[in-house]
Amino acid sequence: MERSILHVDMDAFFASVEQRDNYKLRGKPVIVGGTTERGVVSTCSYEARKFGVHSAMPLFIARQKCPQGIFVPVRYWRYKEVSDKVFAILREITPFVEPLSIDEAYLDISHLNTNPKDVAMQIKKSVYSELALTISIGVSYNKFLAKVASDWNKPNGIKVIDESMMPEILFPLSIKKVYGLGKTTVSKLNNIGIFTIKELYELDKEYFEEYLGKHSLEIYHRIRGIDDREVEVSSERKSFGRETTLKNNTKDIEEIKKHLLFFSQEINIMLKRSNNKVKTITIKLKSQSFENRTKSKTIGYYTDDVNTIYAIASELIDSMYLEEPLRLIGLSVSSIEEKKQLEQIKFNI
Structure with a gap:
């Protein structure tokens, strides 16, 4: 078949939802990602993209490129x-x-x-x-x-x-469009004068392994229209989380805990709506010198309780010595189990 x-x-998506929910934003350059200068763009409307704004761009640069942009916080x-x-x-x-x-x-x-x-x-x-x-x-x-x-x-x-249509339809496209080619490999290929799929297609097969390594054969076939990967039916989610880049760097534990409480409340909503419970709570910190640190705790039972999540997050931050102010705080939960599976386990027992 x-x-x-x-x-x-x-x-x-995010910007379109904001425009749909608020008619005043329709047709306007909407930039989702926060209202401070410290974060990054999550996504933006096509009206904002005309000014050169794009996802993952620092918000202060987005503001420079599109001063008339309407900046809204993420409502995950x-x-x-x-x-x-x-x-x-x-x-x-x-x-x-x-x-x-x-x-x-x-x-x-x-x-x-x-x-x-x-x-x-x-x-x-x-x-x-x-x-x-x-x-x-x-x-x-x-x-x-x-x-x-x-x-x-x-x-x-x-x-x-x-x-x-194959393979000619692909020839004008950038090699960035090829699934399996990361930024490092793209840069490596650019350095030898390969920028389009046509130029990659014309590369001798023996050079693929030299430049592309273990995935070379997959890439070689892929740009010739051969891709046998199956659609994998799975709704399993590995984690839920929220993080924010702070307006001002801080070492104030109470201020940090206010963010953790807000994240706990948002994650609680996600868990309730997705009918999941979790066992592992992780906090993520990024210092003003961009050093990343994480710390986790796994408890002996599944929970979706906001107070439990916040209490463990608070315990984790209390146990970490902050050598310098933080610029980013994050909270995530993992080791997920659906409630209906838990109920079935209890019934079987």
Whole structure:
């Protein structure tokens, strides 16, 4: 059976949710990531991208590039709430959904006796009619090409790449588009004059191993339209967490604990909504000299209780000596178990 794979990607998801929830933000350059100068951009609207703002950019640079930008704090709980509705729509289409992030997924629709482009259009229509949000979708016969296709006509785009288009359709694209090539490898290839997929395609096969190492054969086949990776159906989440870059560096334990309390409350909401409990609590600290430190504690039972999470986080920070002021504080929880699984374990016992 010929495979039909979709890659779906919400358009400027966090910013789009903010614009949908607040009509005053529609059509405006919205930058999600905080209201201080110390953090980074989580995402931004397409209106802000016209000014050169992009994800992971320091907020102070984003403000310089787009002084008229509207800066809003991250509301992860809200994005998760909307994301759950998006994934519910996807799972109505097929059970074969592989979440990649809160706003991105692969779908295997090979079993459906329907034109794949029609399925993609149905998803786009449902997401817009039910959630007033747009989504870009790539359609192809493997994961790599579906991902390339979803980026083709953003925002609100749809693109089909079939075997008859290969490999020529990839030739003009940057090698940055090739799944499996990291920044270091891209830089290494750039240094020998390889910038496009066409130039990589023309590289002799024996040089692939020399320049690309153990994944060389995968890359060699991938740019020739061969990618046998399966859509992995899993909704398992490894951790929940929140962090923030402080407006001012601090060693004040009470101020740090205020942030940990706020994070505990947000994580509690995430756990309740996802029907999960956890055993491991971890705090993350970054000093003003950018040194990262983490410390964890695993308890003997699963919990979603906000007071328990906060108490352990407080205990952890009390046990750490702060040699210099902090610029970032984070809290995460892991060792996750779904409540329904816990209840089944208790019943079996």
